[in-house]
Amino acid sequence: MLINELTPEKLAKMMDHTYLKAFGVRADIEKLCKEAVENGFAAAMVNSCQVKLCKKLLAGSDVKTASVVAFPLGQMSIKMKACEAKQAIEDGAEEIDYVLNIGELKMGNYDYIxxxxxxxxxxxxxxxxxxxxxxxxxxxxxxxxxxxxxxAGEVRPDFIKTSTGFGTGGAISGDVRLMKETVGDAVKVKASGGIRTWESCREMIEAGAERIGTSSGVEIIRGFKEDQV
Incomplete structure (x- = not known):
């Protein structure tokens, strides 16, 4: 999407509002979902054990319930990743963000990937x-x-995503551009990790990201509105 075509509502629908901390409690998920509904974000992203609560809190809204799987390391067997995803979907998840097996990729085991x-x-x-x-x-x-x-261009997931936000680095516009140039229109790109301001969000969108994962969605929308004045 072209930046000059964005509105606060369109920007919000590009964002996954996220809470993935290990010490999250019910109040954190309640706050996440309340903000997601109030701002009209695309999805509220939680750990798989919190999907049922998230789904309940989002009932009656058009905000999707999203769950991470094999997060944040990706070091689970294919069978176990599928098991976690299946349970998350049964609990109400409408979107699944899973971490691929980084070690297998680095060993060149592309058939496994x-x-x-x-x-x-x-x-x-x-x-x-x-x-x-x-x-x-x-x-x-x-x-x-x-x-x-x-x-991914061959298998066609809905999105490929830059980062968990829990590694040694987050989203980089050059990586987003490389990913988008490689998959073209076949797969969308999600940028996530360290995106906390409208300026950094804008950079990712300009590089080709069509979804943004962030825990700073409210601040980003505020920054966007201020930039339009």
């Missing part, structure tokens, strides 16, 4: 849930990012 992606995409698609694949780019070379994106 393809099998994992195939499994997760099929599971989500059969359940009418969106599937987003987290690369965790801070641990990858540009060649590895491109190879993972090429596989």
């Amino acid at each position: 393809r099998e994992e992606m195939d499994t997760m995409v099929k599971l989500c698609r059969d359940s009418k849930a969106l599937c987003k694949v987290i690369f965790e780019n801070c641990y990858l070379t540009r060649d590895e990012i491109k190879r993972a994106a090429e596989i």
